[in-house]
Amino acid sequence: MKLLGKALRVCAFAVLAGSILPALTANAAEKEAPKDIVLTGDAKCTSCHDENDSPEALRIGKTKHGAVADKRTPGCTNCHGESEKHVKEAGRGSGPTPPVDVGFTKKNAASSQERNAACLSCHQGSKRIGWQSSTHANQDVSCSSCHKIHDGKDPVRDKADQAEVCYECHKEQRAQVSRPSRHPIPEGKVNCSSCHNVHGDNPKALAKSSVNATCYSCHMEKRGPFVHNHQPVTEDCAICHNPHGTVIENLLKARPPFLCQECHSHTSHPSQSAGLPAGRTGSTTELGTVGRGCLNCHTNIHGSNSTQNSATVNRFRR
Incomplete structure (x- = not known):
């Protein structure tokens, strides 16, 4: 009877253990299961890359990439890859690098083509349709070279800060924009993307198909057509102007008459030798030598609509 009672107690304990232990194990598993912090399915990543280890990575929740209500919002693995080996060897300083080099050393960084491929899968x-044949792509520039993917504020998308991002490579333009005659880029009224499409395949990364078309988007009064067209104007605005800045007013590359004489020989005014009058005079022949300012007379230099019956009507005078 004692053995039978002992056997019954053992059986009862086994039944009780069989019903309680799975429940305890399930509860423990639920408690131990990591939870998503920012993006859907990011628990595997944020278990290591948390606010202590990678606080900059969690700032993606402040960007459009962190809008979890949008079904198009990617998860960590959509951009960085599954990286199973990276997870297994976490903390050992090895393992494959995900396609986008956010938080990884340059030694382990993926190639620019791999990083860009992750972005171009959506963008x-x-x-950006011509990115692969663009100047930046041919120079191995990656999206993350300019864009802060995980940052709540992407400087290159901010009108006031965009130019500073471009100046990191385009140092000559930084110096030009600091000259007296320039576009209001430092004031934030115009930025680089006002004229340039850095993702396009235009040779000069212009927003429009040509230099003139880009300039005409603001300077419509210079577009024409005019009755009398000035050929350099219709060909390329950059023949006379440097759009990033010069030391001469109106963004001119040189002062008149030197700028004009690059095309027009000084012999067009043979009676006006380059010199100063010896004394006070009212002679137009001698006064024309003072200052040598072509625009004193030729004011409509971009084109004229004059219909006067005059031999000099096509010389862009008043």
């Missing part, structure tokens, strides 16, 4: 259309 291929619109103004």
